[in-house]
Amino acid sequence: MRLLLLEDTIELGEVIDNQMTDEGHAVDWVQTIGQAKAALASTEYDLILLDLMLPDGHGIDLLKALRHSGDSTAVIILTAKDQISDRIKGLNAGADDYLVKPFDLSELSARVGAVARRYAGNPNPxxxxxxxxxxxxxxxxxxxxxxxxxxxxxxxxxxxxxxxxxxxxxxxxxxxxxxxxxxxxxxxxxxxxxxxxxxxxxxxxxxxxxxxxxxxxxx
Amino acid sequence: MRLLLLEDTIELGEVIDNQMTDEGHAVDWVQTIGQAKAALASTEYDLILLDLMLPDGHGIDLLKALRHSGDSTAVIILTAKDQISDRIKGLNAGADDYLVKPFDLSELSARVGAVARRYAGNPNPxxxxxxxxxxxxxxxxxxxxxxxxxxxxxxxxxxxxxxxxxxxxxxxxxxxxxxxxxxxxxxxxxxxxxxxxxxxxxxxxxxxxxxxxxxxxxx
DNA sequence: TAAGTATTTTCAGCTTGCTGTCAGGATAGC
DNA sequence: GCTATCCTGACAGCAAGCTGAAAATACTTA
CATH class of the missing domain: 1.10.10.10 (Winged helix-like DNA-binding domain superfamily/Winged helix DNA-binding domain)
Structure with missing residues (x-):
């Protein structure tokens, strides 16, 4: 499965990148909304992992723009604990799921796996x-x-x-x-x-x- | 199956209306509790899709009134609300299921289908x-x-x-x-x-x- | 509204069993 | 045989989970 990871924290980004790569997904990791837009323009993704607080804007805006343009790529939001209202906004804006930082990698894997299965039509691998x-x-x-x-x-x-x-x-x-x-x-x-x-x-x-x-x- | 859809958001209402109609159900779509009461007074429904936050009141109140009057029509709650007790109140008030917005249409179809089967083939699942x-x-x-x-x-x-x-x-x-x-x-x-x-x-x-x-x- | 009841949430102490480490024995390769 | 490497039983410490009970909250009834 092809993932776009939008996460500006180097540390966390690397960990997720590695984990997802390990699990057999192709990961493109970008750190700004600008880069994400460029990536999305050139590539078709199956899933986007979206951090909300980013140096050049708010992830929700990207998500909204995406949905507005008719793109229905699955999106999982990664948010900090104190940004509850962001979660709700995110879900309203068309996110498929969310995770609150800090999260277990296993939890992330499970959610990503769920999306992967949903798309592959394989309920129980x-x-x-x-x-x-x-x-x-x-x-x-x-x-x-x-x-x-x-x-x-x-x-x-x-x-x-x-x-x-x-x-x-x-x-x-x-x-x-x-x-x-x-x-x-x-x-x-x-x-x-x-x-x-x-x-x-x-x-x-x-x-x-x-x-x-x-x-x-x-x- | 005859559905009553109570949803004040035009956008979402239309989508659900179309989808349910496509699936062969007869849908009456109303946007206020007042209209819903009128519809319920005149027509027998198999299922009610109920939004909670409505311009003229709270969906729970309608549900309570309904159950209080002995009506056991199936109810699926559609809620975007983040209040802790909404879901519990809903289930206590006699809802059959709930969906948190935003939801997949396929998810909604599945739930509606489940209710349909529950009521059609099996009176006491x-x-x-x-x-x-x-x-x-x-x-x-x-x-x-x-x-x-x-x-x-x-x-x-x-x-x-x-x-x-x-x-x-x-x-x-x-x-x-x-x-x-x-x-x-x-x-x-x-x-x-x-x-x-x-x-x-x-x-x-x-x-x-x-x-x-x-x-x-x-x- | 107030009193009474039921439910939910939190907390603290307890239990369970997983984890990482070590030590001594086993094994493979030379 | 000798050495490096690996295997595995044992164990202390710790973290996860369990549960009784109290506090907080919600609901009901008069």
């Missing part, structure tokens, strides 16, 4: 892997009918593997996926979680590549 | 869930014959789960369902209501997904 069924939407994993309970971290790890099927992933890459930027991990946490995941999913799925990282078998 | 019977019309839950009394909030929460059976719902999503946009909840209200619902319905129905939200078992 699942991945089948060996005898496992992974419900990406509900964070549910089942094997032979039985449900496997995963903790948040275990799920995040599985997700990392599923996003790049069959690829070799270094511990650093996995850490980057599990821990939002800046987190310092000084122990063998990844090893521990790989171990826990294997125990729950079945050992043969995740293979160790000594000195390099891990790889999940695709079939 | 119920969902069976474990040993529970949930009567969607009357907002009643029974178990082994005994009736379980739910308060407005408790019902709203149950409803959120029933509308998306088996899906993982975050606390934020549940808040959005219980509290119209704009309400800020700063405590563990959702946890409290989950706790109360569990106590009334039976603990095993709602499962906690730590760090992510809750999920209601479907069977």
């Amino acid at each position: 699942t991945i089948k892997l060996a005898d496992l069924t992974v419900d990406l939407n509900n964070h549910q994993v089942t094997r032979a009918g039985g449900e496997i309970q995963l903790t948040a971290r275990e799920w995040a790890l599985l997700e990392a593997f599923l996003q790049r099927p069959g690829m070799l992933l270094s511990k650093v890459q996995l850490e980057d996926h599990l821990y939002a930027f800046g987190a310092e991990i000084e122990s063998n946490t990844i090893e521990v979680y790989v171990s826990r995941l294997r125990k729950k999913l079945g050992k043969e799925l995740i293979e160790t590549v000594r000195g390099l990282g891990y790889r999940m078998k695709t079939s | 119920t969902i069976k869930l474990a040993d529970l019977t949930v009567d969607l019309n009357n907002h009643q839950v029974t178990r082994a014959g005994g009736e379980i009394q739910l308060t407005a909030r408790e019902w709203a929460l149950l409803e959120a789960f029933l509308q998306r059976p088996g899906m993982l719902l975050s606390k934020v999503q549940l808040e959005d369902h219980l509290y119209a946009f704009g309400a800020e909840i700063e405590s563990n209200t959702i946890e409290v209501y989950v706790s109360r619902l569990r106590k009334k319905l039976g603990k095993e129905l709602i499962e906690t997904v730590r760090g992510l939200g809750y999920r209601m078992k479907t069977s």
Whole structure:
């Protein structure tokens, strides 16, 4: 899915950019309304993530202009907590959803996923892997009918593997996926979680590549 | 199906009118409570689409008057209002469903269709869930014959789960369902209501997904 | 309006179970 | 065998969630 991210905070913008890219979306990240207009003029997007307070104007105005011109691209608004009335204005102006900062990346993923599904017409995406069924939407994993309970971290790890099927992933890459930027991990946490995941999913799925990282078998 | 649409915004009214007419319903569109009363006095409707903020009064009052006079016509509330209690008042006053503006027309169609089916084929639609019977019309839950009394909030929460059976719902999503946009909840209200619902319905129905939200078992 | 009742919201203490770390053992490669 | 790397059981600390109860609010009835 093709996303336009309009967010002037470098820090937050980068995080969202990375996350969305990780999830397989094509992200164009711009930081001003001017740039956004240029991007929108030249490209067709499936979803716009819209910050409201921007250096060269207010996001609502962009949204209004967009809707006025007959553009019905899905829009999710990102607003600060103290701008409640903005949310209402945003929804009135034709936004599809909103998120209040600070938000969990997982929450953002869920909303974006919901929009993606709405557009793809696929209500409940699942991945089948060996005898496992992974419900990406509900964070549910089942094997032979039985449900496997995963903790948040275990799920995040599985997700990392599923996003790049069959690829070799270094511990650093996995850490980057599990821990939002800046987190310092000084122990063998990844090893521990790989171990826990294997125990729950079945050992043969995740293979160790000594000195390099891990790889999940695709079939 | 014969609909009464009470909506004072010309723009929105026209859109809904057209859409519903397209879908084969007979639509009477009025713009004030006065006109609505006149229409209701002379005609039998299957469904009322009710805006709340109206030039000559509040939609809730009409709904209350209607129910007080023993009229059980289905009502779907259309509200852009951000007042916390509107939704609750609406449901308490006997609304069947609600939609927060702006909404997708497809969403509206779906709700209207649901009401249509509810009234056409099935005079008393119920969902069976474990040993529970949930009567969607009357907002009643029974178990082994005994009736379980739910308060407005408790019902709203149950409803959120029933509308998306088996899906993982975050606390934020549940808040959005219980509290119209704009309400800020700063405590563990959702946890409290989950706790109360569990106590009334039976603990095993709602499962906690730590760090992510809750999920209601479907069977 | 005021009193009485019901519901909602908040708070605080408690429980649960996840997380990150470590240590000691296992394994692979040389 | 030796070493680097990886695996995994155990555990303390912590954060998320649960729940009883009080405070605040809404609703009802006289």
